Amino acid sequence: QVQLQESGPGLVKPSQTLSLTCTVSGGSISGAIYYWSWIRQHPGKGLEWIGYIYHSGSTYYNPSLKSRVTISVDTSKNQFSLKLSPVTAADTAVYYCARYGGNDNRFDPWGQGTLVTVSS
Amino acid sequence: DIQMTQSPSSLSASVGDRVTIACRASQSISMSLNWYQQKPGKAPKLLIYAASTLQSGVPSRFSGTGSGTDFTLTISSLQPEDFATYHCQQSYTTPRFGPGTKVDIK
Numbered sequence: 596q597v598q599l600q601e602s603g604p605g606l607v608k609p610s611q612t613l614s615l616t617c618t619v620s621g622g623s624i625s626g627a628i629y630y631w632s633w634i635r636q637h638p639g640k641g642l643e644w645i646g647y648i649y650h651s652g653s654t655y656y657n658p659s660l661k662s663r664v665t666i667s668v669d670t671s672k673n674q675f676s677l678k679l680s681p682v683t684a685a686d687t688a689v690y691y692c693a694r695y696g697g698n699d700n701r702f703d704p705w706g707q708g709t710l711v712t713v714s715s
Numbered sequence: 716d717i718q719m720t721q722s723p724s725s726l727s728a729s730v731g732d733r734v735t736i737a738c739r740a741s742q743s744i745s746m747s748l749n750w751y752q753q754k755p756g757k758a759p760k761l762l763i764y765a766a767s768t769l770q771s772g773v774p775s776r777f778s779g780t781g782s783g784t785d786f787t788l789t790i791s792s793l794q795p796e797d798f799a800t801y802h803c804q805q806s807y808t809t810p811r812f813g814p815g816t817k818v819d820i821k
Contacts, residue, residue, distance in 0.1 A: 642804075691758055700806035
């Protein structure tokens, strides 16, 4: 079955760029009906959708983060990536990647999540 | 922009209890509502999609109802492994989650 795994630095300095990659295994990222997504969760808080990308490269972002977010896809590596810049301490969160779509749009499966701390 | 609310924000229950969690959308979302379960330190897990369809492998004690703006997740007989946080998510427009409901042990 499809599995997702996040990777990237766990510590980022304020004003710099947060960069994460999600590697998809067990299926092709070029599957026709899925959007590849990033979601974050601040400590002790709810889930916040960041954005998603279609394999063609079309992107959709949360308006509250749009000015700072870039999501890209590398179909040859079966990966997609998140860049968030510039970051502040308020961007400290667990970042998840997930597949979105199907006949009824839903997030499934999810990666295990990775904690990114923004601190000098 | 569709806002999602959940009630209660937390509840305490005992094994065997029937538990009901409500989710409300700020405008009609038809049946475009998903439920997720999240345990501490783990990623959310899809339980129910399209308001009432049980995800494969999810126990039948979980059920979902509702349409329009008001939705309910019910656990018919709470089991020890069900103590977790439950999130609703609307898929009618760009995704938005509710704030979550934490179910803990009474």
